Amino acid sequence: MDARRAEGEVRFEKVRKVFGTNLVVRELDLLIRGGEFLSLLGPSGCGKTTSLRMLAGLEFPTSGTISIGGRVVNEVAPGARDVAMVFQSYALYPHMTVAENIAYPLKKRGVPRAEREERVKRAAESLHLTELLPRKPRQLSGGQQQRVALGRALVRDPRVFLLDEPLSNLDAKLRAHMRAELIELHQRVGRTFVYVTHDQLEAMTMSDRIAVMHEGVLQQVGTPSEVYNRPANLFVAGFIGAPTMNLLRGRAENGAFAHPAVRVGLSGHVTPDLVLGLRPEDIVVGEGPFESRIRLVEPHGHEQIAQLDIAGGDVLTIRADAALPLAAGETLRWGVRAARLHLFDAASGLRLDATCTAPQALAA
Numbered sequence: 001m002d003a004r005r006a007e008g009e010v011r012f013e014k015v016r017k018v019f020g021t022n023l024v025v026r027e028l029d030l031l032i033r034g035g036e037f038l039s040l041l042g043p044s045g046c047g048k049t050t051s052l053r054m055l056a057g058l059e060f061p062t063s064g065t066i067s068i069g070g071r072v073v074n075e076v077a078p079g080a081r082d083v084a085m086v087f088q089s090y091a092l093y094p095h096m097t098v099a100e101n102i103a104y105p106l107k108k109r110g111v112p113r114a115e116r117e118e119r120v121k122r123a124a125e126s127l128h129l130t131e132l133l134p135r136k137p138r139q140l141s142g143g144q145q146q147r148v149a150l151g152r153a154l155v156r157d158p159r160v161f162l163l164d165e166p167l168s169n170l171d172a173k174l175r176a177h178m179r180a181e182l183i184e185l186h187q188r189v190g191r192t193f194v195y196v197t198h199d200q201l202e203a204m205t206m207s208d209r210i211a212v213m214h215e216g217v218l219q220q221v222g223t224p225s226e227v228y229n230r231p232a233n234l235f236v237a238g239f240i241g242a243p244t245m246n247l248l249r250g251r252a253e254n255g256a257f258a259h260p261a262v263r264v265g266l267s268g269h270v271t272p273d274l275v276l277g278l279r280p281e282d283i284v285v286g287e288g289p290f291e292s293r294i295r296l297v298e299p300h301g302h303e304q305i306a307q308l309d310i311a312g313g314d315v316l317t318i319r320a321d322a323a324l325p326l327a328a329g330e331t332l333r334w335g336v337r338a339a340r341l342h343l344f345d346a347a348s349g350l351r352l353d354a355t356c357t358a359p360q361a362l363a364a
């Protein structure tokens with residue numbers, strides 16, 4: 001590992017954070033590799049912002065250690081950690097020009113004027129801000145303001161960039177555009193990015209790895225494809241993916257997963273009470289051993305998403321080609337791509353290392 005990578009490595013070891021009686025982060029163990037784009041992903045209140053703020057030095061861990069580049073930083077002041085944070089609110093100085101806003105962190109550190117100007121120029125170029133340098137923040141769009149906030153971080157060339165929902169104030173189109181810009185920026189600067197978001201699309205599209213958090217507990221760390229294709233537990237299974245994974249509770253019976261509406265062969269070790277996870281795209285539409293009534297159909301242009309009322313009182317979400325004639329009230333035949341299904345132990349919620357073999361006809 002080269003020196004630049006080593007200095008950008010971040011490690012949380014048994015980090016806990018308590019606010020009063022509220023345990024907000026529990027025993028967080030997480031290694032973020034130098035140069036990696038890692039997203040902390042989870043619903044509101046799960047402790048991701050607090051984790052980021054502890055890394056920035058804006059909150060202190062109740063116990064445990066945080067290191068950057070192999071050095072424990074628990075006692076190190078925020079300004080001496082060599083990290084730069086970008087917030088959801090851009091927090092630009094309204095009376096300063098874009099150039100002055102970007103230069104500000106350097107000025108505060110006593111960087112000489114000529115060097116300041118050179119570094120601002122480079123940061124502005126890499127964020128396509130050159131033309132905007134003389135403007136004041138109020139003369140900029142939301143996306144441009146967020147780029148200035150990024151510029152203010154970039155100009156310092158920190159070891160670690162900390163980003164707290166930086167795109168959430170932007171409209172959908174601009175967000176998509178900024179996602180692409182952030183990917184590019186990360187590739188160009190080769191620094192560690194720690195990105196906090198509750199938006200799985202952001203996490204899935206930009207990250208090298210995603211750390212999924214829920215109620216202060218780290219649930220799974222993996223590449224976007226790992227968390228999508230092998231969710232470690234029911235929380236991750238239900239959180240990642242849109243539309244969400246169907247989760248059906250059933251029992252292991254004679255080597256099969258049995259539910260009033262679905263029966264699938266099993267191979268491997270399973271527990272008696274199971275949850276079967278079926279992503280909407282892993283349901284075969286129009287053929288197969290199962291039959292259910294269509295409850296509603298949502299056209300999405302390129303595809304349709306439909307809900308089926310299935311036996312046992314559950315609802316199943318499916319995705320189908322836009323050309324298929326689906327209508328509410330009609331009966332639909334369906335099957336499953338067995339090898340793509342997920343099995344969880346109902347009691348612990350943990351993923352089971354077992355696979356589904358083939359859908360089986362339901363007993364009459």
Ligand SMILES: Nc1ncnc2c1ncn2[C@@H]1O[C@H](COP(=O)(O)OP(=O)(O)OP(=O)(O)O)[C@@H](O)[C@H]1O
Nearest residue numbers: 019022024042043044045046047048049050051198
């Ligand atoms: N300074 C504080 N004092 C007391 N409680 C706090 C403080 N900061 C955060 N909390 C609480 O800690 C919990 C986790 O907050 P945190 O902001 O880390 O969650 P989050 O996952 O980032 O959520 P969000 O996306 O809503 O910011 C919440 O219940 C919050 O109310």
